[in-house]
Amino acid sequence: MTALEIENLSVRYGARSAVSDVSLRLDHGRTVGLVGESGSGKSSVANAVVGLAPVSAGDIRVNGVSAVGRRSRARQARLRIQLIFQDPYSALDPRMPVGASVAEGTLATGRRWSREARRRRVRELLEQVHVDPDRAGALPGAFSGGQRQRITIARALAGEPEVLIADEVTSALDVSVQSTVLNLLRELQRTLGLSILFISHDLAVVRYISDEVSVMRHGGIVESGPTEALLAAPSDPYTEELLGAVPVLGRRMTFEETATP
Template sequence: MTRLTFENVWVRYGSGRSSHDAVRGVDLVVPDGRLVGLVGESGSGKSTLARAAVGLQEPSRGRILVDDVDVVGARGKTAAVRRQVQMVFQDANSSLNPRMSIGASIEEAFVVRGAGGGRAGRRAEVATLLELVELDPARAGDLPSQLSGGQRQRVSIARALAAEPRILLADEITSALDVSVQGTVLNLLMRVQRELDLTVLFISHNLAVVRQLCDDVAVMKDGEIVEVGPAASVIDDPQHPYTQELIAAIPRVGTPLFDRGAHR
């Protein structure tokens, strides 16, 4: 298991008068083996923070640590440490190559991590990963367009896992899915997190889901963390006015999307 730490992280877009600090002085720890929720409205900086962790956006200031290794501007051996952090994006349609079979998309991660084993070995590993995310390995030759939205998101999870990460960032992974499918994907995420002993940062705007899913929660507003603590404490007894506003907007009618108890 691996810990992810943000220390005084700032991320700036643009330069001069047109610049904007999307993330401002964030301090946050995602402990070993924990599932931490990061919540806030659209534009609060959640996804930008995650992109900084995987190297898609370099911070303008601060450190991002995988255990005790700073991975900002990672090169050489440090880059290998950063590969322990993988991300599942909100829209599987845009993260998967529409002209590439899902099996080939998953195999790309083997090249990144320098895996050997030959063609037969790679195919066997693809089959294992598809089974892990509850897809039929016989569909490895399918194109993304031949799958449903929920199935494509399962492929995205398998592709992230193919890099053998210790830390997984899940960025609004169910927001583009039908409500009827969201629960099955969330159940899958919990099972994979438990079975592989992953550290997970779960990004969402839905506090009701975070309340059921996560051990801890951090609340982000205008690029800053305004409240953090155990999920039950923060959501049942919010201290910051912004958190209180988010809590007030949670729907109170209906049943849980998934069964957390089945995975604990």
């Protein structure tokens, strides 16, 4: 079964149409990249999936179960998805120790946790994202941007998601730090079998991490396909335009290559 299926999705904010007729499919354990210029509707798609943007038409299914609407089945389905955002500074409460933020993430599992089990789980999650678990009591201000982004990933993982949506998670980070976050996501995908919808306006980053890519423009998808095939022979002029900024074609580049100006 497909982990996440978006079918003919439209998102409207009042009279304004932000997304129209978008379909997308994410198989278990895979990464699909969603790329497009600013304002093309990428975040609207992500937010609609987790119930933060209004779905005006279409369906969203998680493991075959519709995640649209207010019914408890749909709400349960949405809990299987975790969204991580761009800004690691505002994502964590500055007055809350990072361990407590990660612990909050376990609520999405819907299970009861004893104090001790939760404490152990928080340590395990911090280790998983390569943050020293002995620092669980420190405030976010004591960590770098890259570390904070990894802590927000730990908090998302605490909900034991089936699908992780990463919306511009590396955009606010230095290039040198971007690769540590990207490599962490690849590692988690491998070890946990996560399915990832990876959103970015940066084609180099999307290319590095995605098995498949969908290109968005003006609220719609202009083309999609396996990453290397699509980028080697884009059929849409807009994809070609996006590719103009990326130096090497025809194979999956190392991140260092993609980061070279």
